[in-house]
Amino acid sequence: MTEPLVVVEGLRKVYPRGVEALRGVSFEAYPGELVAIRGRSGSGKTTLLNLVGGLDQPTGGRVVVDGKNVTELPESELLGLRRDVIGFVFQSFGLIPVLTAAENVGVPMRLARMAVAEREERIRLLLALVGLDNHRNQRPYELSGGQQQRVAIARALANRPKLLIADEPTGQLDSQTARQIMELIRALVRSENVTALVATHDPSLITLADRVLELRDGTFLTAEPAATSAT
Numbered sequence: 564m565t566e567p568l569v570v571v572e573g574l575r576k577v578y579p580r581g582v583e584a585l586r587g588v589s590f591e592a593y594p595g596e597l598v599a600i601r602g603r604s605g606s607g608k609t610t611l612l613n614l615v616g617g618l619d620q621p622t623g624g625r626v627v628v629d630g631k632n633v634t635e636l637p638e639s640e641l642l643g644l645r646r647d648v649i650g651f652v653f654q655s656f657g658l659i660p661v662l663t664a665a666e667n668v669g670v671p672m673r674l675a676r677m678a679v680a681e682r683e684e685r686i687r688l689l690l691a692l693v694g695l696d697n698h699r700n701q702r703p704y705e706l707s708g709g710q711q712q713r714v715a716i717a718r719a720l721a722n723r724p725k726l727l728i729a730d731e732p733t734g735q736l737d738s739q740t741a742r743q744i745m746e747l748i749r750a751l752v753r754s755e756n757v758t759a760l761v762a763t764h765d766p767s768l769i770t771l772a773d774r775v776l777e778l779r780d781g782t783f784l785t786a787e788p789a790a791t792s793a794t
């Protein structure tokens with residue numbers, strides 16, 4: 564039996580002014596699995612992904628990523644987990660404007676103190692993987708939205724993460740570009756053997772996912788396998 568990479572148990576989050584964003588959410592995600600998290604705005608998708616990624620603390624429950632209890636890790640180890648085990652992709656791309664595409668991809672590698680030669684090689688490989696070999700020296704404002712998100716995806720994969728967390732990665736893209744980005748994520752999950760948790764409204768990702776979890780008001784509706792719901 565393969566061990567799950569992500570285990571979430573009874574996760575709760577109450578925000579300061581009493582908003583109950585998650586009311587006891589549980590699931591597991593396995594290596595190489597692409598899990599879509601669907602739900603209307605305000606259903607708790609971002610809250611869930613932030614807790615899984617160790618970007619915020621839950622009110623109750625447990626998150627285990629790669630055998631580590633994220634909710635109990637000291638800050639120093641959490642930093643290591645976020646740097647080495649998890650890659651993040653956000654709706655707004657989050658690239659550093661003064662850096663080129665290649666430099667943006669290299670940022671997490673610098674943080675992990677990867678040697679220069681290895682870094683250069685990995686940047687080349689990742690930019691090729693996302694189809695941007697010819698755009699390495701362009702800055703974010705010189706790239707289209709879809710290209711910026713490709714750079715962000717390459718950056719998320721910089722340190723060979725086991726887990727990719729993407730929060731509405733196509734939310735700012737037109738539908739055709741969104742489809743291409745979703746297909747890229749689908750292909751990368753296979754080729755890099757990462758686990759991906761992707762929050763989305765996007766019907767085209769839903770059909771590409773291995774599994775769909777639907778959030779409503781902070782709890783999961785019964786999950787359906789994508790293969791049966793898509794037909």
Ligand code: ADP
Binds near residue numbers: 602604
């Ligand atoms: P989604 O990503 O599905 O749109 P969110 O996780 O962002 O949902 O939000 C879930 C609920 O928690 C919403 O009611 C939202 O208003 C609330 N919420 C999110 N972030 C905060 C915060 N920092 N403080 C207070 N309430 C928040």
Ligand code: MG
Binds near residue numbers: 610
């Ligand atoms: Mg959100």
